[in-house]
Amino acid sequence: MAVSSLVQCHVGWCGLTLQRWQMNCQNRTLAAWTSATAQWTYKQNRHAEQLRMSKVRPSILWRAGPLGRRALHTSFASSQEVMLTSERYGVQRLPFSHVSDSDLAFFERIIPGGVITDPEELKPFNVDWLQSVRGSSKLLLRPQTTAEVSEILRYSNERNLAVNPQGGNTGLVGGSVPVFDEIILSTALMNQVISFDSVSGILVCQAGCILENLNRYLEELDFIMPLDLGAKGSCHIGGNVATNAGGLRLLRYGSLRGTVLGLEVVLANGSVLNCLASLRKDNTGYDLKQLFIGSEGTLGVITAVCILCPRKPMAVNLAFLGCQSFSQILETFTTCKRMLGEILSAYEFMDDRCMKLVVSHLKLSNPVTESPFFILIETSGSNSTHDQEKLNNFLECVMASGLVTDGTVATDDKKIKTLWALRERITEALTYDGYVFKYDISLPVEKLYDLVIDTRVRLGRSAKNVVGYGHLGDGNLHLNITAESYSHSLLDAIEPFVYEWTAKYSGSISAEHGLGFKKKHYIQYSKPWEAVLLMQQFKAMLDPKGILNPYKTLPSSS
Helix, strand or coil: CHHHHHHHEEECCHHHEEEEEEEECCCCCCCCCCCCCCCCHHHHHHHHHHHHCCCCCEEEECCCCCCCCCCCCCCCCCCCCCCCHHHHCCCCEEEEEEEHHHHHHHHHHCCCCCCEEEEEHHHHEECCCCCEEEEEEECCCCCCCCHHHHHHHHHHHHHHHCEECCCCCCCCCCCCCCCCCCCCCCCCCCCCEEEEEEECCCCEEEECCHHHHHHHHCCCCCCCCCCCCCCCCCCCCCHHHCCCCCCHHHHHHHHHHHHEEEEEEECCHHHHECCCCCCCCCCCCCCCCHHHHHCCCCCCCEEEEEECCCCCCCCEEEEEEEECCCHHHHHHHHHHHHHHHHHEEEEEEEEHHHHHHHHHHHHCCCCCCCCCCCEEEEEECHHHHHHHHHHHHHHHHHCCCCCCCCEEECCCHHHHHHHHHHHHHHHHHCCCCCCCEEEEEEHHHHHCCCCCCCHHHHHHHCCCCCCCCEEEHHCCEEEEEEECCCCCCHHHHHCCHHHHHHCCCCCCCCCCCEEEEECHHHHHCCHHHHHHHHHHHHHHCCCCCCCCCCCCCCCCCC
């Protein structure tokens, strides 16, 4: 029987509500799984974990049900003050100047009212979103124009004052906050749209525009931003570009290296590099903007962005499905690409431990039967009838083959956002589980979950939770380990193991989060030393005094 004949289109909780459908399938014995003991060998432990993740239930049940309301995206409120980064990691301060009263007077003349020195006001700007690193900056500057940024950097370079560019402070690798007393240069007040061309879909805006605000602005014009992140309510487009953020729809729209057409950047000496050209094709010399995309504020401060925006899709569907094994997720993805083709816009996965954390810490509801794995499949196109027909045919195929065991589908915007919350808020749920060791890895898709299994086995009970989720459509795994508190011994057990494992399969130790402070010393696992040396030479040329975001991204050249 075709799925389409069982679908009842009516206004229900999940928009497109699937009638409860029981399919008979062969009963298979569930593999018993027992917690690993210290006496087991590594091989036995790994086998036991694989058995646990491959259990098969005897029936397939599709249903629609209420999900929890989406709460505000907030960080974990720690009851203890975060240890200073310099103390936790034993970092030595470089010989930069200290901010003096005359420096404060100069900055006040440049940006009246934009100089913040109050310790209480500075606290949230000194600590990262994860509350894992903390600096001790005594000065926050909030310029509103490129000219003001230029004056600030020119003066800071002359005085040898270190500067930490900061957008929405949503970074996950310690790149957005100072390590010592660097001046925090916030782009928060640089939040204006400069222009938008509704024919070409080209947007020009200041770097401090919040991603979600830009998307709302564009939606009124029937366009959208080409990237979507869980932190969209706080992150700035300048920070997105500086870290080359990927997000949920890279599968459909590609990376920022392709959608960013131009940048305006202020260099360390105050020079303004205006590469804001809005041309789709420009083959005159080197493409300098690419130097700054993903440079994490170490080569210059991005002050404006020119970006190509796609049309807002007229029809969007979101399927939330349960699978019994990671191999089934891979087979479903292959089928998905073949049957959905051009309307496929996102393919995300999460394991059952992620779901349990989201349910327990954020009080969201799981709308489907408990499964070892879950996937989110989004389609977007211009014809709802066409898209729903393709999606129904796909669902019929994966259900009949046993690849999917349960699921629900949403078509209206409110319900789609609620389903997305189950995936987008995993990062938030993890912070409520304890201290989080985060890893953002690119790997061949067939190897993604093997790293989670091997890490779980290696750490045993020393970790509270080891979870895996991410953008399977582009081979991006988010491996997260939680513990009751930060532990040097646990960190030593994780690193460099995770990086060595990744290098073994020709992966990248940073898929989209960047290197920041936490991962700069491991760049050699993804880049040859010749490439690192060339990067250091670019840094020395553009920022000879090293004032821009020091201690980040690259290992010391000394």
